[in-house]
Amino acid sequence: MPTRRPAAARVLAAALLALSALGNAPARADEAQATAALRAAFAQLPDAAFHRNDAEQAWFVDMQPIAQASGEARTEAVRRMVLGSSLPPLDALRMVGPDAWAAAGAPPLSDIRHVAGFGQPPIPVTVWTMRDAAAAAAVLDGLEDGDFEPVPGRAGMLSNGAPMEVNLTRRQPASPWRGLLGRSYFVAANGAAIIQAPGPEPVAALLDLGEPARLTSNVLVTAALDGLDTAAAGAEIRQAMLVSPTIGTGGLDPAAMLGAGGDMDTLRAKLEAAQAKAARGVPPFFSGLVADVQTGPHPGMAVSLVYADCATAEQAAARLAEAWTEAFATITPGTAKVATAPSGTLCAAAVTITAQDASGNSNPLFLRVYDGHVSRQANIFQIASTAN
Secondary structure, eight states, X not given: OOOOOOHHHHXXXXXXXXXXXXXXXXXXXXXXXXXXXXXXXXXXXXXXXXXXXXXXXXXXXXXXXXXXXXXXXXXXXXXXXXXXXXXXXXXXXXXXXXXXXXXXXXXXXXXXEEEEEESSTTSOEEEEEESSHHHHHHHHHHHHHTTOXXXXXXXXXXXXXXXXXXXGGGOBTTOTTTBTTTBOOEEEEETTEEEEESSHHHHHHHHTOOGGGBGGGBHHHHHHHHHHHHHTTTSEEEEEEEEOGGGGOOOOOHHHHHTTTTOHHHHHHXXXXXXXXXXXXXXXXXXXXEEEEEETTEEEEEEEEEESSHHHHXXXXXXXXXXXXXXXXXXXXXXXXXXXXXXXXXXXEEXXXXXXXXXXXXOHHHHHHHHHHHHTSSOTTOBOGGGO
16 A cells, blocks of 8 residues: 555645646736735745745734834733744744833834744744835844954945854844844845845845746735635734645644543543544645734634635635634634635635624734644644545
8 A cells, every 4th residue: 555645744745736737917906905015025025935845935014003102002902913933033023012022122112124934943044025125224233343254255234253053152132133042043125125134145135036947926925815805804914924725724733632640431532522623624725814904993813825716715715714603703703804815816715704893003813823733732724624
């Protein structure tokens, strides 16, 4: 009998096959796109991010809501950006707060438009988008006045140490340029963008990034963005993550099962319930985006999952809304809305969930869903087990 590949590998292989067959497609030209800032940020990232076999492939955080808030509202806004934990500079901000972050050499919050990145934490590549090119240049000037020096043979690139270097004697937990472990970084400006990476090669690659190699040139990512425009219509996208099918193929969490202790009846009941839930999961998808959104005073979540046709996308949207209702509706009440979004020859399942209560600058609804995915306790993105 031939060896069967793991579910994640099979689903990812299908996605890559579809990509090679469909080629590249430009993003829709629509000035009112909810994803305008997200598209601009992802255009700074390489298509290689999509081909990583990670559940979370790329991240985006809008920094303006933090800059525009003050006092306790700003503290809430910082806590809200949970996806920032995957990007070292923003992880430092979440750890110490805006004042200590600024004192440790971070750029002024008012100058930062958004931050995006990709790669394996704790050392992914981060791209800051500043107010303009002058603001980006000012950041590099400030770094060079500190402990950053020009990199020989790399015009315009600075570093504060050797590639991948960790030096605990230089640790600065509040600093976006050092962090808890005293890491060294390489930086360069590209117009209004600042590229930050643990070595010179990723920085050089993004400086020379051509259109076919951009993340936004990928037809599956474009379809996911088009679907998110539908799901997030009329809302502000505060943070978002590009996800692969791997997010839905985690399977059962052994720790959660063993948490039932020695009571076999309880253990059996938990296992059967988990299996039944998995059987009702979403159909396998090619790519997706999960976003924390704000509609007026109400926070919420917008999801886009890419499929080959709208019939399957419609089924997926209904199942995703059902999974959220079952897992979280009594904890963080809200209203779910489902739709489909054609994109070229593809189609996205578009799901919008808006919290019932206004929550200031926090979003407990998105946080619950994200924690459910990370902990594998309540993953609403689980792919139906019948497809495994």
